[in-house]
Amino acid sequence: MEVKEEESSGTPLDLFLKIGLDERTARNTIANNKVTNNLTAVIHEAGVTEGCNRTIGNLLYMVATKYPANALIHRPTLLGYIVSTKIKTPAQLEAAFSFLSSTASESFELKEFEEACGVGVEVSEEDIEQTVNEVFKQNKGLILELRYRINGDLFGHVRKRLPWADPKIVKKLIDAKLYELLGERTAADNEKPSKQKKEKPAKVEDKKVADENPVPPSEDLNPFLIFPNPEENFKVHTEVFFSDRPVLRCCNTKEVLDKHLKRTSGKVYTRFPPEPNGYLHIGHAKAMFVSFGLAKERGGCCYLRYDDTNPEAEKKEYIDHIEEIVEWMGWKPFKITYTSDYFQELYELAVELIRRGHAYVDHQTPEEIKEYREKKMDSPWRDRPIAESLKLFEEMRRGMIEEGKATLRMKQDMRSDNGNMYDLIAYRIKFTPHPHSGDKWCIYPSYDYAHCIVDSLEDVTHSLCTLEFETRRASYYWLLHVLDLYQPYVWEYSRLNVTNTVMSKRKLNFLVTNKHVDGWDDPRLMTLAGLKRRGVTSTAINAFVRGIGITRSDCSTIRLERLEYHIREELNRTAPRTMVVLQPLKVVVTNLESGLVMDLDAKKWPDASTEDSSAFYKVPFSRVVYIEQSDFRMKDSKDYYGLAPGKSVLLRYAFPIKCTEVVLADDNKSIVEIRAEYDPSKKTKPKGVIHWVAEPSREVDPLSVEVRLFDKLFNSENPAEHEDWLSDVNPQSKVVISGAYAVPSLRDAAMGDRFQFERLGYFVVDKDSTPERLVFNRTVTLRDSYGKSGK
Template identity: 45%
Template sequence: MENKTTSSNFIKNIINEDLKSGEYNEIVTRFPPEPNGYLHIGHAKSIVLNFDLADEYNGKTNLRFDDTNPLKEDQEFVDSIKEDVKWLGYEWENLCFASNYFDEMYDRAVLLIKKGLAYVEDLSVDEIREYRGTLKEPGKESPSRSRSVEENLDLFERMKNGEFKNGEKVLRAKIDMASPNINMRDPVIYRISHANHHNTGDKWCIYPMYAYAHPLEDAIEGVTHSICTLEFEDQRPLYNWVVEHSEVEAKPKQIEFARLNLTNTVMSKRKLKQLIDENYVDGWDDPRMPTISGLRRRGFTPEAIRAFCREIGVAKSYSTVDVQMLEHFVREDLKLKSPRTMAVLKPLKVVITNYPEGQVEMLDAEINPENPEMGTRQIPFSREIYIEQEDFMENPPKKYFRLFPGNEVRLKHAYFIKCEDVIKDEEGNVIELHCTYDPETKSGTGFTGRKVKGTIHWVEATNAKSAEFRLYDSLIVENEEEESESFLDHVNPNSLEIVNGFVEPNMDEAKAQDKYQFFRHGYFNVDPKETTAEKLVFNRIVSLKSSFKL
C-alpha cells in the first residue's frame, strides 16, 4: 500500500499548533496555478504537498485557477492543469477560479477606498517605479495620494466602466512609502486591461493584481494554510494587510517553503515557453520537457512522481535535487510491473546456417522474473535473427565477451551461437553474420555443459515488428548560468536520438502508454502521440542502471 503520510516538517508543526490552539478546526489547502502554461515537476511537489497535508488531517484541497491576467491565460492551460492533477491521483474538493470572485474583489477595493486605504494613480509605470525608491532609499509620495475618497471612488468606477486606456490609471493600496519592505510601498492592486477573459468574457476591463487577489481568494474559500514558495515571503506582510483591511471573515495564514530545483532542468514556465516558441522542442508535452504532460508522455508514472515528491520533503532553504533521484523512483516503480522483452535498436542480421530452413519454434520466457505472477510469454526463434550492431566486433579488444569471429555467445532465452563468417558490402561494411548454433544448449533444458561469458539479446527476423525508438538525454546540459548569458546557450543539441529497429512480434498488442523493460536498453513507453497502427514509437523513460544512491 502506498505511504501517503508525509514526514514531519515545519509546515505540519505549524498546523499542529494551530489545531491545538483552536485557531482552525478544519484544514483547508489549495493548489492555485495560473493558467498561463502547462504544469511542471516543481508544481507536482506543490500538488503532492497540499493534497497530502489535507488528506492527513482529514481536510480538503481546492483546485483554484489564479486567472487574473487575461493577456496570458487560455482555456487550453485550464484543461491541461485539471488533467495533470487527476493523473497524479488527486481529486479536489472544489474547482475555483479567481475570476468568479471579481465582483467581490471590486467591492473590497471600494471598501479600501472608503477607508482611505486605496487611491487612483495617474503616474505612469516608469514614474511609479521611480517614486517607489530603492532597497536603501525610501520612496516618495505620489501627487495622487492626497485625492479625496469621493474623487477616488468616482475615478475607480470610471476605470471599471472603460473610460480610460490601458496603463492610463491604476488603483494603489495606501500603506507606507517609507516601509523597509518595498512591497508595502503603495503597491498597485488594480490595472486596466481591455482584453477578453477566458471565463468572464468582456465583462471587465480592470483586473486585480495577484498580490491583492490571492489573499482574498484564500479568505473567500476558507483556506486555512496558504502554502507557497519562498519568493513570496517578502509579500507576506502585504498578504496579511489585505486580509486585515478588507474585513474578510476568514483569516488564512501564508506559509512559504523552498521550491524544487532539479539539476539540468529548467523550472520556469517563461523559459519552457521560450523553448517551444523557438522550436527547441515540439511542444509542452515533448518528452524532454519537465512538464507533467511531458513526463507522462515519456512514460513516468504518477506513483513514481508522488514517491519522489514525498521523499524530498519540504524545507525553508533552497537546495538542488539530482534529477537521477527522480529517475530512481521511476525504476523502483516500474521494475515489478513492467513486462520484460527484447528489442534490437540498431540491427545486424544473423543467419544461423545449420538451423532448418522454414522452421520456427517457440521458446518460453518469464514476463518479469522479479514478479513471477505475471506468467510467461513465448518468443519465436528461426534461422534468421537480428542482434545489436554493438554486440559484434570483427577485431575486439581484450575482455570483449560478445560476438566476434570464432567466438560463441548465448542468445538470451535460446541457444549458443558461434560466429563463422562475416559478410560485407562493397565498401567493407559488415551487413550480415553467418553463425552456427548448438541444439544441445537450449535455454531452460538444464544444460550444464561448457560455459560462455557473453549473453546477448536478439529478435527473430521474419516475424519481428519494426519500431522507432527515441532515446533522450538532458535537455539542459548545465544548471548553473551567469546572469548575462541566455539559458538557451545550455540547450543540449544531442538531447534526442531517433533510431529504427525491431521488437518481438508479441508487441502487436502494445498500446499507447504501455511500458516495457527492454533487455539491456532500459524502460520504454509506447508514445501516445506518434504511435499508429502501422508504426510503433517507443520513448526511453530511463536506462536500467544509475550510479545514484538514495
C-alpha cells in the same frame, strides 16, 4: 572575557552581557535588528538595566523572541513573575505563553494563570527520585535493549509526570540510575544509530536498477507534521525567527477564528492556485503534493483555484490541461474555483478599502512608480480625498478612463524595508475580454490584492506557497488586517528545481514557441505533460517529491538522477520485460533447419514464480536472428563479452552461438551478415549474454518499430545561469532510430504501455504510434547513478 570599552559602554551589547548572555549570543543578537529592539524593550520593561542573573536573563531572551504578539498587554505581568523568580524554568515560561496567547486582549484571573504555569509548585528531589525509579521500573526491558540511547526518552517520561521539576536534577538522577543499571558507557553506546536500509530484492541476472541505492530515510516520515491545526491560527506569533530573518505570521482574534471554525467545522482547507498561462511542470507537482497532500492527510479539503487575474495571458487550453494533469497526478479537488468567481466581492472590498482610507487612485506611469519606489517617495496622488478616489475608481470600472491612465493602489508603507509594502497596485484597467467572465469587467485585480482575499473568502486554513513569496507576507496580512478579514496560516517552502533543465514558464514558452522542442509535452521537458508522455508515472513523481520533503531550505536544486531513481524503482516492479534490437545485425544460424521456428519461453517478470504462466511470453527462435551491431567486434579482447570471430555468446532465453564466418560487403568494410552455429545441448558456457530478435519465417519480417532515445535537454546542470542558455541545448537530447526490430508480442502494444527493453532501458508507447507503425519513447536507462553522484 574582555570586552572593548568603546563597545560595552551604554550599548545594547552592554545590556545583553549584564543579563548574563554569553558574548557570542549577545553579538549574534545585535546582528538582528528586530531581536535587538525586542530584547532591549523587554530589559527596560523588566527593570533590570543594571543586570540580573543568567537564569533570569535567558528567560527574558525567550520572551523577546517567542512572546505571542496578540497578548502584548500582558507582558509586564509576565516579566514581573520572571524577575521575582515565581516563573523560573523554560517549561513554566512556555506554559505562560500558551495561556496568555489564548486570552489575548481579555483579562484573566491571576490564580488561573499561576496554576497553568506551575507558580509556587515545589517539586522536591525525593519526588523526582521516586518518579525516576517508577519510570525505570516500567521501561527496564527497553532500557537494557537500547542502553544509553534511551536517555532522552526517559527524560521526557519524567517531565511529562512532573512538568515543573528542576530539569538539572531530573538529568542528574537519570544519569546516575543509568550508570547503576548499565555500568560504564561502551564504544557502541557512543556510536550514532545506523540508518536502516530498505531490504534489497534477490539478485537477478542483468538486473541494473536502483535497488542498490536505498531511498533516504526521510521519505518514510510524515512531511505534514510541521503544520499546525486550524484552531491554532490565533496562537501563532506575529514574528518567528528563522536562521537569518524574522517572518510574519498570522494572528486572528478569537472572535474571527471562532466564526471561521464554525464555517469549516474545524477542517483543514488548502488550495492549489495555478495561473492558466502555460503547462504545469515538475515544480507544480511539489506544490500539488504539499497542498493536496496536507488536506488528504488531515481529512480536509483542497480547492483547485485558477488564478485568472490576467486575461491577456490565459487560454482555455491551459485550463483544460491543468484539470487533466491534477487528476493524472492522483489528486481530487474538493471544488474547482476561479479567482474571477469573486470579481464582484473583490470589487466591493476595494471600494471599502478606499472608504477606510487604505487605497487611492493613482495616475503615475509604470516608470514613475518604479522611480518613486526606489526613492521611497509618495505618489503625488497618495493623499487625494477619499470621495475623489471613489469617484475615479467607479469611472475606471465603467470604462471611462483609458487603459494605463489610472490604477488603484493600496496605501501601505513607503518607508518600509520591504518593497512589497510600497503601495502595491490593487486594480488596473484592461479592455480585454476575460476567458471565464467574458466582457463584464474592464478592471482586473492584481495577484497581490486578490490572492489573500480569496484565500480568506474560501476559508483556507493553510496558504502554502514557495519561498519567493515570503516577502509578500507583509502585504498579505496587512490587507486582511485593514479589511478585518480572517487570516490563513501562511507558510513558504523551497521551490523544486531539477538539474539539466529550465523551469521558468517564460523559457519553456520560448522553447515551445520557437520549436526548439516538439510542443509542451515534449518528453525532454520537465513539464508534467512531457514526463507523462515520456512514460513517467504520477506515483513515481509523487514518491520523488515526498522524498525531498517540505522544507524552507532554499537550495533545492535536485539532481536529475534522483528523479530517475524513483522512476526505475516503480518501472522495475511494473514494466514487463521484452527484447528489442535498435541497430540490427543479421546472424544466420547455419546448423538450424531453414524455415524452422521454435517458440521459446522468455520471462516477462524476472522475480515471478516459474510456475506462473503469466510470467512468460513466447519468443520465436529461427535460422535468422538479429543482434545489436555493438554486440559484435572483429577483434576480441579480454574485457569484451560480445560476439567475435571464433567466439561464443549466449542468446538470452535461447542457445549459445559461435561465430564461424563474417560476410563483408564488396568494399570489405561493412558487414553484411554473421554466420554462426548454435549448441542445442547448451553445454557451451560463454560469459557473454546478449539480447536478440528472430525473423519468424522467410515470409514474415521482424516487427519494425521506431525508437526515440531521450537524454538531458541541456548539457550543464544549471543552464539558466548562462546568458546564452540556448547554446547549452544538448544536440543529442533526442535520437530517432527508425529501423529497430522488436519481438512479435509487441505488435498489440497500445499507447501508454510501458516495457523494459532488456539491456536498453524502460520504454513507453508514444501517442504518435499508428496501427502500421509503433513508436517507443525511452523513459529512462537501466543504469542508475543516484547515490553515487549527489543529492
